[in-house]
Amino acid sequence: MAIFFHWTDANEDVWKKAFKEAGIDSEILTVNDLTDSNVESVKYVIAWAPPQGVLKRFSNLKYIFSIGAGVTHITDDPEAPEGVPIVRLQDDMLILDMSCHILHWVLHFHRFYYQYGHYQKEQKWLRHRYCDNSDKRVGIMGLGQTGQDACRRLAGLGFDVTGWARSPKAIGGVRCLHGNDQFDELLKSSDILINLLPLTPETENILNADSFNKMPAGSFVINCSRGASINDDDLLAALDSGHIEAAALDVFRIEPLPQGHPYWEHKNVFVTPHAAAPSNEGSAARFISGQIRKAMDGGTPAPIVDIQRGY
Amino acid sequence: MAIFFHWTDANEDVWKKAFKEAGIDSEILTVNDLTDSNVESVKYVIAWAPPQGVLKRFSNLKYIFSIGAGVTHITDDPEAPEGVPIVRLQDDMLILDMSCHILHWVLHFHRFYYQYGHYQKEQKWLRHRYCDNSDKRVGIMGLGQTGQDACRRLAGLGFDVTGWARSPKAIGGVRCLHGNDQFDELLKSSDILINLLPLTPETENILNADSFNKMPAGSFVINCSRGASINDDDLLAALDSGHIEAAALDVFRIEPLPQGHPYWEHKNVFVTPHAAAPSNEGSAARFISGQIRKAMDGGTPAPIVDIQRGY
Numbered sequence: 087m088a089i090f091f092h093w094t095d096a097n098e099d100v101w102k103k104a105f106k107e108a109g110i111d112s113e114i115l116t117v118n119d120l121t122d123s124n125v126e127s128v129k130y131v132i133a134w135a136p137p138q139g140v141l142k143r144f145s146n147l148k149y150i151f152s153i154g155a156g157v158t159h160i161t162d163d164p165e166a167p168e169g170v171p172i173v174r175l176q177d178d179m180l181i182l183d184m185s186c187h188i189l190h191w192v193l194h195f196h197r198f199y200y201q202y203g204h205y206q207k208e209q210k211w212l213r214h215r216y217c218d219n220s221d222k223r224v225g226i227m228g229l230g231q232t233g234q235d236a237c238r239r240l241a242g243l244g245f246d247v248t249g250w251a252r253s254p255k256a257i258g259g260v261r262c263l264h265g266n267d268q269f270d271e272l273l274k275s276s277d278i279l280i281n282l283l284p285l286t287p288e289t290e291n292i293l294n295a296d297s298f299n300k301m302p303a304g305s306f307v308i309n310c311s312r313g314a315s316i317n318d319d320d321l322l323a324a325l326d327s328g329h330i331e332a333a334a335l336d337v338f339r340i341e342p343l344p345q346g347h348p349y350w351e352h353k354n355v356f357v358t359p360h361a362a363a364p365s366n367e368g369s370a371a372r373f374i375s376g377q378i379r380k381a382m383d384g385g386t387p388a389p390i391v392d393i394q395r396g397y
Numbered sequence: 398m399a400i401f402f403h404w405t406d407a408n409e410d411v412w413k414k415a416f417k418e419a420g421i422d423s424e425i426l427t428v429n430d431l432t433d434s435n436v437e438s439v440k441y442v443i444a445w446a447p448p449q450g451v452l453k454r455f456s457n458l459k460y461i462f463s464i465g466a467g468v469t470h471i472t473d474d475p476e477a478p479e480g481v482p483i484v485r486l487q488d489d490m491l492i493l494d495m496s497c498h499i500l501h502w503v504l505h506f507h508r509f510y511y512q513y514g515h516y517q518k519e520q521k522w523l524r525h526r527y528c529d530n531s532d533k534r535v536g537i538m539g540l541g542q543t544g545q546d547a548c549r550r551l552a553g554l555g556f557d558v559t560g561w562a563r564s565p566k567a568i569g570g571v572r573c574l575h576g577n578d579q580f581d582e583l584l585k586s587s588d589i590l591i592n593l594l595p596l597t598p599e600t601e602n603i604l605n606a607d608s609f610n611k612m613p614a615g616s617f618v619i620n621c622s623r624g625a626s627i628n629d630d631d632l633l634a635a636l637d638s639g640h641i642e643a644a645a646l647d648v649f650r651i652e653p654l655p656q657g658h659p660y661w662e663h664k665n666v667f668v669t670p671h672a673a674a675p676s677n678e679g680s681a682a683r684f685i686s687g688q689i690r691k692a693m694d695g696g697t698p699a700p701i702v703d704i705q706r707g708y
Contacts, residue, residue: 182530182555186504189554193501194510202669203514209661211653213670218677219493242553243500244493342522350520358513359524366529 088113088127089378090120090144093134093153097367104371108379130378135159141166149173149381151374154365155180155232156312157391158285172391173377179369181235184282187310187362188236191334192245192278195306196222200332200356219244223302225276227292228283228311229255229262230397232363236280248275252395273300278308285312286396295320304331310362313338322348325355336362399424399438400689401431401455404445404464408678415682419690441689446470452477460484460692462685465676466491466543467595467623468702483702484688490680492546495593498621498673499537499547502645503556503589506617507533511643511667530555534613536587538603539594539622540566540573541708543674547591559586563706584611589619596623597707606631615642621673624649633659636666647673 089112091101105114115124117137128144134153141150142165150172152160157172194200198214205212216222224240226233229251241247241259248261250272255262263272273279279301283289293307294317307330309316318339324330332354338347341360349355377387391397400423402412416425426435428448439455445464452461453476461483463471468483505511509525516523535551537544540562552558552570559572561583566573574583584590590612594600604618605628618641620627629650635641643665649658652671660666688698702708 179529186508186530186554190501190504190508190510193497194505197497197501197672199501199505199667199669202672203667205670206661206668209656211670213672213675215675218490219497243497343520345520350517356510356514357517358510359516359522361508361513361524364524364526 087129088115088124090115090128090131090140091133092117092131092136092140095134100367101371101375104368104375107372108375110375110378110382130381132374132378133160136163138163139165141170149378149387151175151377151387152391153370153374155363156284157397161393168393172393173374173387174389174391174397175365175370175373176231176389177366177369177373179366180363181232183363183366184232184310185236185239187336187358188280188308189239189243191306191308191356192224192240192280194334194356195278195308195332196245200354204353220246222246223248223275223277225250225272225279227251227272227279227281229257230282233282236282248272269297270300273297274302276305277302278306280308280310281315282311283315284397285314290314291317293317293321295323298324298330301330303329305329306331307333307335309333310336313341318349322352325352332356334358336360398440399426399435401426401439401442401451402444403428403442403447403451406445411678412682412686415679415686418683419686421686421689421693441692443685443689444471447474449474450476452481460689460698462486462688462698463702464681464685466674468708469596472704479704483704484685484698485700485702485708486676486681486684487542487700488677488680488684490677491674492543494674494677495543495621496547496550498647498669499591499619500550500554502617502619502667503535503551503591505645505667506589506619506643507556511665515664531557533557534559534586534588536561536583536590538562538583538590538592540568541593544593547593559583580608581611584608585613587616588613589617591619591621592626593622594626595708596625601625602628604628604632606634609635609641612641614640616640617642618644618646620644621647624652629660633663636663643667645669647671 091114125143126146129146129148131150147170150160150170152172152174155175157174160166160172197216201214223246226237226249229249234257237247237249237257237260249257250263254264292315334356336358337360343349343357349357381387402425436454437457440457440459442461458481461471461481463483463485466486468485471477471483508527512525533556535556535558537548537560540560545568548558548560548568548571560568561574565575603626645667647669648671654660660668692698
């Protein structure tokens with residue numbers, strides 16, 4: 087039995103340590119090790135963006151483990167095997183990191199720190215009055231583990247939090263909406279709107295002129311899932327009109343964000359380089375090793391991605 | 398029985414509502430109402446920065462209620478009556494607001510958002526690696542209710558928190574140091590240092606070249622109590638040498654921060670206009686009315702300031 091491993095940026099020691107701790111002593115193969123005979127022995131794949139056509143070579147594959155919460159880096163390969171379950175990374179460190187990113191930007195906007203940054207350039211001492219946290223309505227699109235954690239932490243700071251997901255959810259202290267019918271209600275009640283939705287055909291451009299118009303005047307957008315969820319021209323127009331006051335964007339349609347893109351130069355767009363919750367290699371390696379151990383012991387690793395749904 | 402009220406910025410309706418809710422129907426006098434006869438009837442003072450010499454006129458004064466957590470705006474009057482207890486504002490909203498300010502700046506520095514701001518101007522896509530929250534050491538000077546709340550919330554995000562106060566304290570999940578002997582230990586173990594100490598002769602310039610030198614190279618300072626706690630020249634020198642990487646300053650020796658002050662123009666100084674926890678008039682009025690109610694019913698309002706100690 088062998089494991090195929092593909093991640094060009096990997097720190098080998100980190101993974102060796104995690105495999106050892108999980109009691110995994112299987113052969114680890116990388117792209118250059120593959121032969122027509124040893125591909126038969128590969129039962130598990132651990133991968134970030136494997137080269138197209140590699141995955142189809144493994145005829146005895148049981149599970150593919152994604153080194154990331156998203157899986158399009160695997161499913162984008164049209165030859166990727168269809169019947170093999172993909173396990174995505176579910177990492178408590180990533181969840182905490184994402185919540186910290188969200189807390190930071192919610193506070194940054196709610197408390198006008200972005201304005202104080204502008205004022206400082208002019209040496210202007212001007213204090214903004216802000217509403218109580220309990221009067222600030224924060225909306226979160228996407229209620230997976232990350233969205234739920236962010237909801238709870240924002241509610242813990244007293245914000246008026248509404249979550250929205252495809253299917254019904256229940257989170258203590260948080261109003262939960264779901265489905266297309268309730269999406270407008272989310273938009274209407276989001277002074278600050280956070281996008282955590284995975285990218286699927288349904289969520290591409292889900293934030294567009296129409297949705298921005300339904301948001302309150304002077305509201306804020308925080309995108310930390312995928313760039314293609316936003317229609318960029320529509321967001322820029324909404325920012326220029328002032329209807330959307332500011333945006334914190336961590337993800338973009340093309341990354342790195344190209345030189346000269348209007349987002350770079352917009353006064354009220356805050357660009358971060360896909361840094362909201364970068365993989366923590368140590369905890370990723372521990373999580374994946376633990377799930378492989380489970381599979382080797384006859385259990386079912388989790389969470390398995392619903393390919394139809396896209397996450 | 399009468400109450401003397403002095404706050405030039407007050408919203409009269411807010412206070413009337415709070416008095417009514419607390420069942421206070423005493424006469425409310427302001428500076429222009431005072432006569433030699435009615436000053437005798439004043440038992441309680443509610444004040445922000447009362448004009449010098451006014452307080453000594455009230456010979457039957459029982460309590461002075463400060464419209465703020467600090468009380469130097471009262472005790473700076475050399476003629477202020479010495480035996481009258483001063484009750485300072487203890488406002489859950491202020492505590493939450495201060496914690497939010499602290500969380501924002503800790504995350505802003507820990508997660509390099511200040512650097513991303515600099516990079517954006519150069520259209521530079523460069524991601525910083527950051528340590529786990531649990532490896533980031535955050536030190537808090539001052540463990541009153543505000544400091545304790547900030548400690549707990551930072552520990553709740555997994556940071557390695559150390560608190561320091563004049564006298565011993567115990568806070569779950571937080572290492573507590575105290576007294577002059579352990580101050581150096583605090584400095585040594587603060588990658589991010591937050592000052593919440595009240596201003597007293599002992600805390601003036603407590604953050605100076607000597608203390609900055611004891612902090613780890615590349616550490617951060619967040620000041621949100623009083624400007625005079627910091628020796629400004631020393632901080633600027635430490636910032637210029639890079640030993641202190643950046644500072645978020647909300648309070649200054651002279652406020653508004655004067656035009657042309659080097660803090661305004663320093664790339665890694667983030668100036669906010671004493672906005673960390675501005676008084677929330679509604680909740681301040683409710684708190685003070687409640688404490689006056691207590692005094693009228695024969696109880697003892699709290700928290701009473703220890704004038705010797707200064708807070």
